[in-house]
Amino acid sequence: KWSLETLPFLPEEFLYEVIPSAKNQYEIVSQLLNREDVDTIYVCTDSGREGEYIYRLVEQMSGVKDKGKQRKRVWIDSQTEEEILRGIREAKDLSEYDNLSDSAYLRAKEDYLMGINFSRLLTLKYGNTLANYLHERYTVISVGRVMTCVQGMVVRREREIREFVKTPFYRVFSSMEIEGTGIESEWKAVEGSQFYQSQKLYKDNGFLQKEDAGAFIAGLTGNTEFTENENGQSSQQTEGTQAVVEKIEKKKEQKKPPLLYNLAELQNDCSKFFKISPDETLRIVQELYEKKLVTYPRTDARVLSTAVSKEITKNIKGLQNIPGVRAYAEEIIENKSYQGLAKTRYVNDKQITDHYAIIPTGQGLGALRSLPELNRKIYQVIVRRFLSIFYPAAVYQKYAVEIEVKSEHFFAGFKVLKEAGYLKVAEIPKKKKDTAGESVGRTNRLEPGIDGNDAENPAREADGTDSSQPKVIDASHPEFIQMLEQLKKGMKVSLDDLQIKEGETSPPKRYSSGSMILAMENAGQLIEDEELRAQIKGSGIGTSATRAEILKKLVSIKYLSLNQKTQVITPSLLGEMVYEVVDHSIRQLLNPELTASWEKGLTYVAEGSITSDEYMEKLERFVAMRTVNVTRLNNQY
DSSP states (O other): OOOOOHHHHHHHOOOOOGGGHHHHHHHHHHHHHHHHOOOOOEEEEEHHHHHHHHHHHHHHHHHHGTTEEEEEEOOOSSSSSHHHHHHHOOOEEEGHHHHHHHHHHHHHHHHHHHHHHHHHHHHHHHHHHHHHHOOSSSOOOOOOHHHOOOOHHHHHHHHHHHHOOOOEEEEEEEEEETTEEEEEEEOOOTTTTTTTTTTTTTTTTEEHHHHHHHHHHHHHHSOOOEETTTTTEEEEEOOOOEEEEEEEEEEEEEOOOOOOOOOOOOOHHHHHHOOOOOOHHHHHHEEEEEEETBBBBBOOSSSOOHHOOOHHHHHHHGGGSSSSTTTHHHHHHHTTTTTTTSSSSTTGGGOOOOOOBBBBBBBOOOGGSSOHHHHHHHHHHHHHHHHHTOOOOOOEEEEEEEEETEEEEEEEEEEEEEEOOTHHHOOOOOOOGGHHHHHHHHHEEEOOOOHHHHHTOOOOEETTTOOSOEEEOOTTTTHHHHHHHHTTTTOOEEEEEEEEEEEEOOOOOOHHHHHHHHHHHGGGGGGOOHHHHHHHHTTSSSSSTTTHHHHHHHTTSSEEEEOOOTTTTTEEEHHHHHHHHTTOGGGGGGSSHHHHHHHHHHHHHHSSSHHHHHHHHHHHHHHHHHHHHHHHHHOOO
């Protein structure tokens, strides 16, 4: 029976048992370890804290530790024959990893003690209050070091959205025709403008009042009459109003192939492309791994090891048998594009802990035909990302145009894809508004870029677009590209019209299941303390193996809701109530700083800077103090 009198629960000894579902496999391993003719054990579990923990638990339960056998640790990050032989040859005595083992045991004890103590404590203290409000018989409050932190991120984002107050603003655009081709540019209040740093503006390109935008246009043209279209946008014909090309800048821009997939990046992309949950992505990529189609999926690394890069031709040659990518694999082999891979940013031993990035093995292709369509699509995504790194960067020609009208300045930006490079392999799904074809085909007029991100640029037009990025133009508009090439400083052009377009600021986006996984991986960015932030840099909260399961649990216990069609995550009423309980009792559980501070301590244990006893003493004191503090609170309703 749960009782406050039994808390804090801090056992002197921790007991372990074999998971029933894994008992048969455990028995096989245990018998092998205890065979009398085996005098040396090579430990080849994952090269990291959790891999170390798995072996130590098996060793502990099988009783082999006291049998006097020699135990050696094989520490490798690749499954190539060369690397495995090196690992065996250079294997160190297992005792040299005792500090790492200690930190692994402590991590498990930490999660256990926080979960069991704080869940029981908050349930006993506040469970009845929540149950009464929700008209339930009882309510269990479940909390955990990582789980509650994730819940806090979702609830805080939802409240930011609710409390967000939209700010309408009105932007001024000019339309003109140059060399028979239409172009649209946007006014900005740069230095020299009568509205430079004016309080009447939102940022530097939008009036807070439509009347001020109209007065501004009237000042340029001497005309106060406007026409309105069906969308409520005001415009004014301006034939005869002269403008001058003040500046035209041309420069090349390279876009390199992205880094390879780790599990978090793959889960995020599959959530966007296929609208599936992270645990579904993990399930599918695990199947691909078991059929030897891809490498180990539960990885945080986005690069390869030097050892793997030396044998990468095996992977590429195997892909020559796959329709759709055969030509690319053959081209890479023929051009020997794989040479020098070890010197690129896609190979870095220092960025690999347990496993390197997810890549196709080039094997198991016989199983590919029998896979469900979704599995084949995800395999293709992994294959194309892999092949991309052997292709050159995509090259764009960027154009920045500045046009002056009576000391006021209008701007337009465009970029033309000159060399596709890796993009011809990547086959990135495009958003509808990313192509120039729509606006050109319909109106023969190109507008400034629409390729923004609400999180980075919260200002957008009423139709949901923003113009912070240059417009991408494809090669199907040679007349427009030719016009841009012929633009010269001082060239005089005639304005066709000036328009007022209404926009509004937008709230931050809700997390999707995929973006939540990435947010967990990058949770260190939410920490202000530089030292703590560095502690979970590259690892975040949770692990690649557990993040999807944590999210799934929060949905299953009804703290979060997941829209299956859009994969958007929102907190439930119960989830928000539990958030309030934690926020008013053990607030640290809601923030990534807690995980970072304990990770810092675990690192010290692994390094030998502090002992297990010192860490355990600090952990027990933390749990005991928070328990006492909550029991003394008088904030139930």
